[in-house]
Amino acid sequence: MHPVYPKLFEPLDLGFTTIDNRILMGSMHTGLEDGNNHERLAAYYCERARGGVGLIVTGGYAPNIAGWVKPFAGTLASRRAAKKHKTVTDAVHDAGGKIALQILHAGRYAYHPFNVAPSKIKSPITPFKPWALSGRGVERQISAFVRCAVLAREAGYDGVEIMGSEGYLINEFLVEHTNKRTDQWGGSYENRMRFALEIVRRTRAAVGEDFIIIYRLSVIDLIPAGSSWNEVVQLAKGIEAAGATIINSGIGWHEARIPTIATSVPRAAFTWVTEKLKQEVSVPVITSNRINMPAVAEQVLADGHADMISMARPLLADPEFALKAKNNRSDEINTCIACNQACLDHTFSSKMSSCLVNPRACHETELNYLATDKKKRIAVVGAGPAGLTASMVLATRGHFVDLYDAAAEIGGQLNMAKLVPGKEEFYEMLRYFEKQIELTGVNLQLGTMVEPAMLNGYDEVIVATGVNPRNPKIPGQDNSRVLSYVDVLRHRANIGDRVVIIGAGGIGFDIAEFLMHSESSPDAQNTDLWMSAWGVTDPADARGGVVDMQFPKSLRDITLLQRSEGKLGAKLGKTTGWIHRSSLKHAGVEMRGGLSYEAISDDGVKVSLNGAGEETFPADNVILCAGQVPNRTLYDNLVDQLGANVHLIGGAHEASELDAKRAINQAARLAAAL
Numbered sequence: 230m231h232p233v234y235p236k237l238f239e240p241l242d243l244g245f246t247t248i249d250n251r252i253l254m255g256s257m258h259t260g261l262e263d264g265n266n267h268e269r270l271a272a273y274y275c276e277r278a279r280g281g282v283g284l285i286v287t288g289g290y291a292p293n294i295a296g297w298v299k300p301f302a303g304t305l306a307s308r309r310a311a312k313k314h315k316t317v318t319d320a321v322h323d324a325g326g327k328i329a330l331q332i333l334h335a336g337r338y339a340y341h342p343f344n345v346a347p348s349k350i351k352s353p354i355t356p357f358k359p360w361a362l363s364g365r366g367v368e369r370q371i372s373a374f375v376r377c378a379v380l381a382r383e384a385g386y387d388g389v390e391i392m393g394s395e396g397y398l399i400n401e402f403l404v405e406h407t408n409k410r411t412d413q414w415g416g417s418y419e420n421r422m423r424f425a426l427e428i429v430r431r432t433r434a435a436v437g438e439d440f441i442i443i444y445r446l447s448v449i450d451l452i453p454a455g456s457s458w459n460e461v462v463q464l465a466k467g468i469e470a471a472g473a474t475i476i477n478s479g480i481g482w483h484e485a486r487i488p489t490i491a492t493s494v495p496r497a498a499f500t501w502v503t504e505k506l507k508q509e510v511s512v513p514v515i516t517s518n519r520i521n522m523p524a525v526a527e528q529v530l531a532d533g534h535a536d537m538i539s540m541a542r543p544l545l546a547d548p549e550f551a552l553k554a555k556n557n558r559s560d561e562i563n564t565c566i567a568c569n570q571a572c573l574d575h576t577f578s579s580k581m582s583s584c585l586v587n588p589r590a591c592h593e594t595e596l597n598y599l600a601t602d603k604k605k606r607i608a609v610v611g612a613g614p615a616g617l618t619a620s621m622v623l624a625t626r627g628h629f630v631d632l633y634d635a636a637a638e639i640g641g642q643l644n645m646a647k648l649v650p651g652k653e654e655f656y657e658m659l660r661y662f663e664k665q666i667e668l669t670g671v672n673l674q675l676g677t678m679v680e681p682a683m684l685n686g687y688d689e690v691i692v693a694t695g696v697n698p699r700n701p702k703i704p705g706q707d708n709s710r711v712l713s714y715v716d717v718l719r720h721r722a723n724i725g726d727r728v729v730i731i732g733a734g735g736i737g738f739d740i741a742e743f744l745m746h747s748e749s750s751p752d753a754q755n756t757d758l759w760m761s762a763w764g765v766t767d768p769a770d771a772r773g774g775v776v777d778m779q780f781p782k783s784l785r786d787i788t789l790l791q792r793s794e795g796k797l798g799a800k801l802g803k804t805t806g807w808i809h810r811s812s813l814k815h816a817g818v819e820m821r822g823g824l825s826y827e828a829i830s831d832d833g834v835k836v837s838l839n840g841a842g843e844e845t846f847p848a849d850n851v852i853l854c855a856g857q858v859p860n861r862t863l864y865d866n867l868v869d870q871l872g873a874n875v876h877l878i879g880g881a882h883e884a885s886e887l888d889a890k891r892a893i894n895q896a897a898r899l900a901a902a903l
C-alpha cells in the first residue's frame with residue numbers, strides 16, 4: 230500500500246486486465262491526431278506511459294467522415310489507418326503503459342457541411358445546420374462506431390472510450406431539444422437512449438469480452454433542457470448492462486454557459502455528481518474536472534466519490550505526474566494551472582496544442598533539454614517566468630547559472646497574478662519553480678539590482694527584466710487618486726468605493742475581479758458558493774443541473790473603460806474570455822468602450838464619446854491598466870559591453886501581447902539551444 234496515496238496507487242482489477250493505478254489520462258485533442266503525426270504522437274504518449282499513468286485515452290478519432298469535428302480530423306475507419314496507429318500503441322506498451330482510443334462522433338458540433346444529427350437543429354456554437362439522419366443513416370453511424378472499435382483493437386489499443394457526453398452526437402439523441410424524431414430513436418426516453426445502448430451492445434459483441442470499453446456519460450448536462458437525474462441513472466444502468474467496462478463522467482455540453490474546467494472553477498468541483506452515479510452502478514466510475522494534484526485526487530477517492538480519476542491537462546503539464554506522486558516527490562510536479570492558454574485555446578484556433586507551463590508538451594521530438602558538453606557560466610537577470618525557465622533548463626543541461634532578481638522573492642509579475650481571485654493556481658507554479666531552482670543547483674541571488682558592471686566574466690548573459698507599466702499620459706493623472714495595478718496588487722493601496730479602471734486587457738479585467746471582492750471574503754475556491762453563483766445544482770432538483778445564477782454583487786462600484794470600439798476583453802483567451810466578461814457583468818461592473826480620455830480630476834475621469842458628447846465617470850480611485858512596455862534599461866547598457874552573448878527574453882524582449890506562455894516558451898527554446 231502506498232504510504233501517502235493508498236487509494237491512488239491501488240491497482241484496478243477489471244477481471245481480464247489490471248490497471249496499475251487510478252490515474253487515467255483523459256482524452257485531449259492536441260492537433261497531432263489530424264494527419265500523419267504518428268511518430269510525434271508516439272513520443273508524446275510514450276513519455277506519459279513512462280511517467281506511470283494507469284491508462285491513457287487518446288484524443289477523439291471520428292468513426293467516419295460525418296463524425297469529423299472539422300475537415301480532415303483524425304479518423305479511424307480503415308485497416309490502413311489502423312496499421313499506422315501501431316507506432317503509437319507499440320510505443321506505449323513498450324513503455325509499460327495501456328492506451329484506449331476515444332471514438333468521437335461530433336454530430337451537430339462538427340465544423341463542416343456534412344454533419345449529421347438526430348434532427349435538423351443547428352447548434353448555437355457552430356455555423357452548419359446538420360442533416361437529419363434517416364433510419365438507415367442511424368444504423369450506419371452505429372456500424373461506424375463498432376467498426377472503429379474493432380479497428381482500434383486490431384491497431385493494438387487496450388480499449389476504446391465511446392464519447393457519449395459534451396453534447397456530441399450520442400448526447401444529441403438523449404435530450405428532447407436536439408432529438409425531435411418520431412421513430413424508434415426518438416420520443417420516449419427508452420427510444421432516445423437506444424442509440425447509445427446499441428452502440429455499446431454491438432461494440433461489446435464485436436470486440437469480445439477482454440477489451441476495455443469506457444463509456445463517457447454526461448452526468449450533468451449544464452444546459453436548461455438537459456437530462457434529468459432519473460434519465461442519467463437509467464442510461465448508466467443500460468450502458469452497464471450493454472457491456473461497458475467503466476463509466477467516465479462528462480461534465481456539461483460545449484454550448485453550456487457555465488465554466489467547467491477554467492482556473493476559476495474550484496478544484497474537484499464536480500466529483501459529487503460522479504459519487505451520486507457510483508451509488509447506482511456496479512462498474513467502476515471515473516470522475517474528472519479540475520483535479521490537478523495527487524492530494525486532491527487521493528481525497529476524492531478516499532471520500533468514495535469515484536474509482537478512478539481522469540486528469541487530462543495535468544498530464545500535458547507534467548508527463549511524470551504519476552511517477553513523482555508515487556515516489557513522494559509531489560512538490561516537484563509541474564502543476565496545470567487550468568489557464569487553457571496553450572491547450573484548448575490553441576485547439577480552438579486550429580493551432581497545435583502545448584502547455585503554458587511545459588512547452589515540450591506535444592513537441593517532444595523537437596524540444597529537448599539535452600546535457601551540454603560545453604559547460605558555460607551564465608548569468609540570468611530577472612526571476613519572472615522567463616528568467617526562471619531559462620535558469621532551470623540551462624542548469625538541467627549542465628551549465629553553471631547565477632540567477633539574479635532585485636525583488637525579495639522569485640516570480641516577477643506572477644506574484645501579482647496569484648492574488649487575483651480564481652487565479653490561485655499561480656501559487657503552484659511558483660512552488661514548482663522554487664523547487665526546480667533548488668534541485669537543479671541554480672545559484673539564486675535575490676534582492677540584487679543588477680548593474681552592467683556586475684556581469685563581466687560571464688560566457689552568456691540572459692536579460693529577462695520584464696516590463697514597466699505604460700504611461701498613458703492622460704491630463705491630470707498625477708492626481709493622488711490615480712494608481713497603477715502595481716499599487717493595487719503589490720503595494721496593497723487602500724481603494725475607495727467608486728473605481729474607474731483605465732484599460733480593459735487581461736490586467737484591467739483582473740483588477741476588476743480583485744476589487745469586486747473583499748479581501749476577507751470567502752475563498753474563491755469554495756465549491757458551494759461557486760455553484761450558487763453560476764446556477765449549478767443537483768440534476769435531481771433541476772434538469773441539466775441548471776438554476777438561476779446568484780452572482781454576488783461587486784463590493785465596489787466599478788467601471789472598466791477602453792478606447793477601442795467593440796466588446797471589452799475581446800483579446801482575452803478564446804475559451805476563457807467569456808467567463809471573465811460574464812463574471813464582471815453579473816457582478817454589476819459597468820463596461821464601456823469607444824471613448825477617449827480627456828482628463829482626470831477630483832470629479833473623476835472625463836471622456837469624449839467619439840462624437841457623441843462627453844461624460845464624466847466619478848471615481849474615488851482611478852486605476853491605470855493601460856498595457857506595458859519592455860524594461861530594457863539593463864540590456865541597452867549591456868549590448869555595447871558584451872555584444873552577441875547578451876540575450877533578451879520575455880517582456881523585456883517584447884511587451885506587446887506578452888503572457889507567461891510566450892515568456893516561458895521563448896526562454897525554454899533559448900536555453901535548450903545555448
Ligand code: FAD
Nearest residue numbers: 611613614615634635641642646679694695879880888889
Ligand atoms: P516579469 O514577470 O515582469 O519578471 C521580471 C523580473 O525582473 C522581475 O522579478 C524584476 O524584479 C526583475 N528585474 C528587472 N530589472 C532587474 C534588474 N536590473 N536586476 C535584477 N532584477 C531585475 N500571463 C498569463 O500568461 N496568464 C495570466 O493569467 C496572467 N495573469 C496576469 C495577471 C496580472 C495581474 C499580471 C500583472 C500579469 C499577468 N500575466 C499573465 C502576465 C505574466 O505575468 C507576464 O507575461 C510574465 O510574468 C512576464 O514574464 P517575464 O519573466 O518576462 O517578466
Ligand code: NAP
Nearest residue numbers: 701732733734735736737791792793854855856886887888
Ligand atoms: P493589454 O492586454 O495589452 O491591455 C492594455 C489595455 O490598455 C487595453 O485595454 C488597451 O485598450 C489599453 N491601452 C493601451 N494603450 C493605452 C494608452 N496609451 N492609453 C490608455 N489605454 C491604453 O495589456 P495588459 O492588460 O497590461 O496585460 C499585459 C499582458 O499580460 C497581456 O498581454 C496579457 O496577455 C497578459 N495577461 C493575461 C491574462 C490572462 O488571463 N490570460 C491576464 C492578465 C494579463 P485601448 O487601446 O482600447 O484603450
Ligand code: SF4
Nearest residue numbers: 565568569572584585
Ligand atoms: Fe494546464 Fe494551462 Fe498547460 Fe493547458 S496550457 S495544460 S490549462 S497549464
